Amino acid sequence: DSGVTQTPKHLITATGQRVTLRCSPRSGDLSVYWYQQSLDQGLQFLIQYYNGEERAKGNILERFSAQQFPDLHSELNLSSLELGDSALYFCASSARQDGIYGYTFGSGTRLTVV
Amino acid sequence: TQLLEQSPQFLSIQEGENLTVYCNSSSVFSSLQWYRQEPGEGPVLLVTVVTGGEVKKLKRLTFQFGDARKDSSLHITAAQPGDTGLYLCAGTMDSNYQLIWGAGTKLIIKP
Numbered sequence: 001d002s003g004v005t006q007t008p009k010h011l012i013t014a015t016g017q018r019v020t021l022r023c024s025p026r027s028g029d030l031s032v033y034w035y036q037q038s039l040d041q042g043l044q045f046l047i048q049y050y051n052g053e054e055r056a057k058g059n060i061l062e063r064f065s066a067q068q069f070p071d072l073h074s075e076l077n078l079s080s081l082e083l084g085d086s087a088l089y090f091c092a093s094s095a096r097q098d099g100i101y102g103y104t105f106g107s108g109t110r111l112t113v114v
Numbered sequence: 115t116q117l118l119e120q121s122p123q124f125l126s127i128q129e130g131e132n133l134t135v136y137c138n139s140s141s142v143f144s145s146l147q148w149y150r151q152e153p154g155e156g157p158v159l160l161v162t163v164v165t166g167g168e169v170k171k172l173k174r175l176t177f178q179f180g181d182a183r184k185d186s187s188l189h190i191t192a193a194q195p196g197d198t199g200l201y202l203c204a205g206t207m208d209s210n211y212q213l214i215w216g217a218g219t220k221l222i223i224k225p
Contacts, residue, residue, distance in 0.1 A: 002156065002158075004156075041217070042202065042215055042216065042217035042218045043157070043202065043215050045212075045213075045215070048212075056212055090156050090157075092156070100145050100162050100164065100206075101206070101213070102147070102159050102162060103147075103149075103157075103159060103204075103213065104159070105156025105157050105158070106156055107154075107155055107156055108154070108155070108156055110154075
């Protein structure tokens with residue numbers, strides 16, 4: 001158990017629908033990052049939140065949005081889903097140690113759009 | 115264009131062999147991390163290197179950061195099936211602390 005919790009683990013939904021993915025960061029970590037990973041591909045950075053505020057944006061579609069709540073958990077909302085949105089979605093949290101940020105990842109949510 | 119190029123993209127070898135995978139860039143990084151990802155799981159941090167020329171060992175894995183801090187390598191001695199996975203490198207630049215990711219090397223060790 002990495003300490004980063006993602007739910008649900010699997011999600012199957014139809015095109016055009018909207019889903020919400022949830023992430024609880026490791027205790028004490030203020031930053032949450034969302035990544036998308038398509039089959040046999042690397043990680044695509046979507047968005048980062050730090051202590052409730054959006055810190056950085058990557059290749060996140062306008063149909064996607066995220067937020068981080070006061071208790072530091074985060075949600076990634078995906079709407080008007082398309083077949084191409086099928087992927088693994090990972091959340092990570094980070095802590096700074098000796099000046100270096102190390103990322104701890106959750107186990108991911110596998111989204112299948114049919 | 116990937117800022118961090120990993121090679122090879124795919125490697126399949128027999129148990130017991132040695133291998134090296136590379137992470138290269140034309141840019142200077144303040145630190146570089148290596149992660150291993152197993153199927154269906156999130157990446158797990160293996161090591162962080164921060165000093166040019168630094169070498170770190172983790173059992174049969176040896177990580178090296180280039181003298182100019184533009185490249186890194188991961189060498190595995192006597193590979194085992196348990197080493198199978200996607201190896202990702204990720205770096206930070208002085209300008210900000212965002213991790214920049216390579217596309218990964220998919221490694222398969224056959225028994």
